Amino acid sequence: MSGALKVLSAGPALSLQDLGRRGYLAFGLTRGGAADTLALHEGAALLGQSAELAAIEMTGMGSTFEATADTVIALTGARMTATLDGAPLVWNASHALPAGAKLAIGGVQAGTCGYLHVAGGFDVPVQMGARGSHLNAGIGGLLEADDALPLTDASARSGYFLTPDNRLAGGTIHVIESIQTTEFSEETRARFAATPFRRDPRGNRQGVRMDSDGDGFFARDGLSIVSEVIVPGDIQITGDGAPFVLMCESQTTGGYPRIGTVIPSDLPKVAQAPVGAPLKFEFVSHEEARALETRARAAIKALAGQVQPLVRDPADIADLLSYQLVSGVVSASADPFET
Amino acid sequence: MSDYPIIRTVGLSGILVTFAGAMDDHANRVALAFRAAVEAEAWPEVSETSMSLVSVFVVTDLVTYPAEEIIARLQDLLDARDWSDPALPEGRTLWHVPTVYGTDLAPQLEEAAKAVGIDPDEAIRQLSASRVRVLTIGFSPGQPYLGQLDAQWNIPRQQDLTKSVPSGALVLAIRQMCLFTNATPTGWRHVGQTAFRTFSQQSDAPFALSPGDELIFPSVSAAELEKIRAGSTASFGGADREVIA
Numbered sequence: 001m002s003g004a005l006k007v008l009s010a011g012p013a014l015s016l017q018d019l020g021r022r023g024y025l026a027f028g029l030t031r032g033g034a035a036d037t038l039a040l041h042e043g044a045a046l047l048g049q050s051a052e053l054a055a056i057e058m059t060g061m062g063s064t065f066e067a068t069a070d071t072v073i074a075l076t077g078a079r080m081t082a083t084l085d086g087a088p089l090v091w092n093a094s095h096a097l098p099a100g101a102k103l104a105i106g107g108v109q110a111g112t113c114g115y116l117h118v119a120g121g122f123d124v125p126v127q128m129g130a131r132g133s134h135l136n137a138g139i140g141g142l143l144e145a146d147d148a149l150p151l152t153d154a155s156a157r158s159g160y161f162l163t164p165d166n167r168l169a170g171g172t173i174h175v176i177e178s179i180q181t182t183e184f185s186e187e188t189r190a191r192f193a194a195t196p197f198r199r200d201p202r203g204n205r206q207g208v209r210m211d212s213d214g215d216g217f218f219a220r221d222g223l224s225i226v227s228e229v230i231v232p233g234d235i236q237i238t239g240d241g242a243p244f245v246l247m248c249e250s251q252t253t254g255g256y257p258r259i260g261t262v263i264p265s266d267l268p269k270v271a272q273a274p275v276g277a278p279l280k281f282e283f284v285s286h287e288e289a290r291a292l293e294t295r296a297r298a299a300i301k302a303l304a305g306q307v308q309p310l311v312r313d314p315a316d317i318a319d320l321l322s323y324q325l326v327s328g329v330v331s332a333s334a335d336p337f338e339t
Numbered sequence: 340m341s342d343y344p345i346i347r348t349v350g351l352s353g354i355l356v357t358f359a360g361a362m363d364d365h366a367n368r369v370a371l372a373f374r375a376a377v378e379a380e381a382w383p384e385v386s387e388t389s390m391s392l393v394s395v396f397v398v399t400d401l402v403t404y405p406a407e408e409i410i411a412r413l414q415d416l417l418d419a420r421d422w423s424d425p426a427l428p429e430g431r432t433l434w435h436v437p438t439v440y441g442t443d444l445a446p447q448l449e450e451a452a453k454a455v456g457i458d459p460d461e462a463i464r465q466l467s468a469s470r471v472r473v474l475t476i477g478f479s480p481g482q483p484y485l486g487q488l489d490a491q492w493n494i495p496r497q498q499d500l501t502k503s504v505p506s507g508a509l510v511l512a513i514r515q516m517c518l519f520t521n522a523t524p525t526g527w528r529h530v531g532q533t534a535f536r537t538f539s540q541q542s543d544a545p546f547a548l549s550p551g552d553e554l555i556f557p558s559v560s561a562a563e564l565e566k567i568r569a570g571s572t573a574s575f576g577g578a579d580r581e582v583i584a
């Protein structure tokens with residue numbers, strides 16, 4: 001261990017998150033983990049480390065931080081305002097965070113959940129196989145002012161960026177049929193697929209409510225269905241006919257019928273949709289869903305190769321004169337392709 | 340019903356084997372035994388299994404593994420055995436959990452007794468002698484659904500939700516009881532209060548109960564519960580345990 005990241009002032013919904021816990025479904029505990037797991041992979045690609053490491057999830061609002069030792073950070077997910085000792089930082093990029101410098105992450109500009117990663121991940125104890133907080137289950141909790149998260153003795157490169165997959169403004173969400181889809185009439189399912197929804201303000205790590213104009217969506221047998229297993233992405237229709245997309249901290253079982261299931265690679269888009277953002281649900285076949293997932297997994301594998309050096313506007317660099325700007329200049333007559 | 344069992348995919352997350360269309364004690368026992376059978380196969384494609392009241396969920400990555408193959412294997416496993424009278428798994432635990440019935444600790448006992456049509460003392464006598472099985476664990480970490488009670492306890496959920504009942508609350512509806520992990524709103528009636536904690540995250544064994552375990556809730560006074568809470572056995576609420584062979 002070498003130093004810590006101190007939380008100087010905490011936003012309202014700040015927690016440590018990773019890829020969550022597996023193996024506890026039989027005991028009523030869902031996986032949990034980051035609401036936008038793609039953001040974890042992006043942070044890992046930027047810092048050249050494992051996506052299993054924990055990062056800080058910041059919902060809606062960031063916080064101010066200070067490290068007690070030099071480290072490197074990466075910022076991913078929802079775009080938020082960020083400054084380092086007052087100088088603006090580019091989002092979706094890695095930056096050096098010198099000891100004592102003040103990192104201020106403000107409000108969200110696009111999306112909902114932003115992520116702050118550190119080189120080597122946070123060195124907090126593993127609890128039941130993971131470091132992330134499962135807020136609904138009472139494992140871990142929200143970060144608060146004066147918390148200090150131990151840093152790992154690890155280095156990473158800074159000054160790299162990644163152009164993220166566009167997922168911060170809602171859009172089309174692919175859905176497949178699941179065990180209770182046929183409890184809804186064909187007419188209801190067709191109307192569901194044709195309805196423009198908006199993300200309702202009611203939403204958290206357990207589920208996100210969808211708002212629409214017109215009638216609700218009701219299953220044939222209504223409220224008398226036997227309680228059955230729930231998986232993240234399930235679109236549950238509660239008593240008033242409004243759909244909830246169940247997220248990473250959903251309950252493991254439930255009695256309200258589910259009209260379909262969001263495919264895993266589209267869940268980050270639901271998590272990131274800001275309040276009021278338009279969303280539409282498009283049913284795809286099991287085979288199409290598999291093809292979409294296969295493509296999304298390949299894209300995650302390709303992230304590391306897409307990381308590029310950050311070219312900064314010199315006006316943004318507070319200590320420009322301290323940089324060595326001329327090293328690496330090459331001969332104008334040399335053949336750059338010669339090896 | 341000849342329609343059951345039904346085998347279906349659950350999103351891209353796994354396969355569900357359902358043994359009945361409504362809660363049914365036999366179907367629950369089949370699910371318990373079938374889950375044990377799937378676990379014993381230790382298929383590398385299966386990352387975990389769980390059960391709900393009348394079904395078994397087999398978690399497998401359907402993006403990587405074709406559903407048809409796993410479904411065929413599950414069907415073979417179903418066909419390989421007679422499920423008409425499944426034995427309950429061995430090595431289960433019987434818990435005796437001290438419980439305060441009624442009083443201001445569990446204010447809906449009288450209401451529940453009235454719904455059944457018996458007086459509160461008779462309700463306590465029956466409930467404190469009922470041996471119930473963990474039908475499934477779900478909704479919250481470690482939280483058991485317990486059943487089934489005698490048919491007369493088939494009382495409906497209340498119309499309105501109670502805003503919150505505390506952790507350790509024993510609640511009742513539809514011939515089932517539930518022992519709450521956390522303080523939670525509920526439509527079930529709060530008939531008993533225990534000091535039992537179903538989930539202790541700091542522990543090496545964070546979950547007290549497993550599906551198939553059995554529980555009895557003997558009646559104790561509020562003073563006795565207070566003493567249990569103050570003592571060192573508080574995490575299991577002063578419960579005695581015995582292994583069911």
